[in-house]
Amino acid sequence: MLTIEQICNLFDEKGHRAYTGEPVTQLEHALQSATMAQQSGASSALVCAALLHDLGHLINDQGETPTERGIDDLHQYQVLPFLRGLFPDAVLEPIRLHVDAKRYICATDFEYALHLSPDSKRSLQLQGGIFTPEQATQFIGKPFAEDAIRLRRWDDLAKVAGMETPSLASFVPVMRACACS
Numbered sequence: 001m002l003t004i005e006q007i008c009n010l011f012d013e014k015g016h017r018a019y020t021g022e023p024v025t026q027l028e029h030a031l032q033s034a035t036m037a038q039q040s041g042a043s044s045a046l047v048c049a050a051l052l053h054d055l056g057h058l059i060n061d062q063g064e065t066p067t068e069r070g071i072d073d074l075h076q077y078q079v080l081p082f083l084r085g086l087f088p089d090a091v092l093e094p095i096r097l098h099v100d101a102k103r104y105i106c107a108t109d110f111e112y113a114l115h116l117s118p119d120s121k122r123s124l125q126l127q128g129g130i131f132t133p134e135q136a137t138q139f140i141g142k143p144f145a146e147d148a149i150r151l152r153r154w155d156d157l158a159k160v161a162g163m164e165t166p167s168l169a170s171f172v173p174v175m176r177a178c179a180c181s
Contacts, residue, residue, distance in 0.1 A: 001085040004175045007055065011168055014058040021119035023161035026058060031165040032158035034174075037151070045090035046147050048178040050154050051171050052087075053095045055079045089144070091178050097139075097148035098155060099127050104139045105152060107131040117159070 002010070015027030024032065034051035042050070056075025059082060076099045083092055102120070106113040107130050116124065124130070131139060139145055 002082045003086070004172060004179065007052070007175070008168060008172065010055065010058050014061070015168075017058075019054075019159065020057075021117060022159040024159055024163075026054065027168065028163070028165070029054060029155075029158050031168065031171075032160060032163050033151070033154045034171055035163075035165040036154040036157060038174075040150070040154075042150065043090070044174050044177050045088065046094060046150065047171070047174050048087065048091045049094040049098075049147070050151055051174070052079070052083065052091070053098050053151055053155060055083075086180060087175075087178055088180055090147075093144035094147040094151045097142065097144060098151045099123075100131075100139055101145070101148040101152035103128060103131045104136050104145070105149060107133070107136040116156070120156070 011027050011030065015025060015030070017026050018024075019026050019029040022029070030051050030053075033053060034047050037047040037050035054075060056077070056079035060075060060078040076096055080092060080096060083095070102116075102124060106116075106124065113121075113124075113130065
């Protein structure tokens with residue numbers, strides 16, 4: 001299990017890396033996602049999930065643009081053992097489900113799929129493709145599915161070069177507030 005200090009160190013050490021195929025770094029993407037969640041009035045747990053949803057890319061580093069090499073890094077699962085025990089399900093489940101949320105939104109909103117970035121389209125195929133109607137029904141019935149969909153929407157928008165956000169340090173109190181005691 002990581003500590004909050006170790007999470008910050010991981011962002012400090014690896015967060016400068018490009019967010020695959022996008023004009024932002026991994027840290028910028030995380031901060032933009034968390035900022036959008038906060039501005040939307042999301043709970044502290046969902047803001048924390050937005051900040052940490054792609055931390056698995058830094059933990060399971062597959063190099064630049066693994067999707068171009070046919071690799072799904074399974075980041076949504078890789079991060080969970082490192083966060084379990086530190087955060088409750090209200091943080092962990094939206095992280096775990098945010099990839100499936102993309103598959104769900106593509107199944108229920110045709111326009112959404114058209115606007116995915118090239119890397120997101122490649123990863124969608126590697127992650128199992130668009131949900132069938134039956135899979136979509138099963139997904140939306142899961143606890144935290146709605147939170148995962150909200151997280152996914154911020155994830156998709158959090159790719160703005162030069163966007164001003166609060167610092168990582170400003171989100172440390174949010175992580176502490178969400179941490180299991």
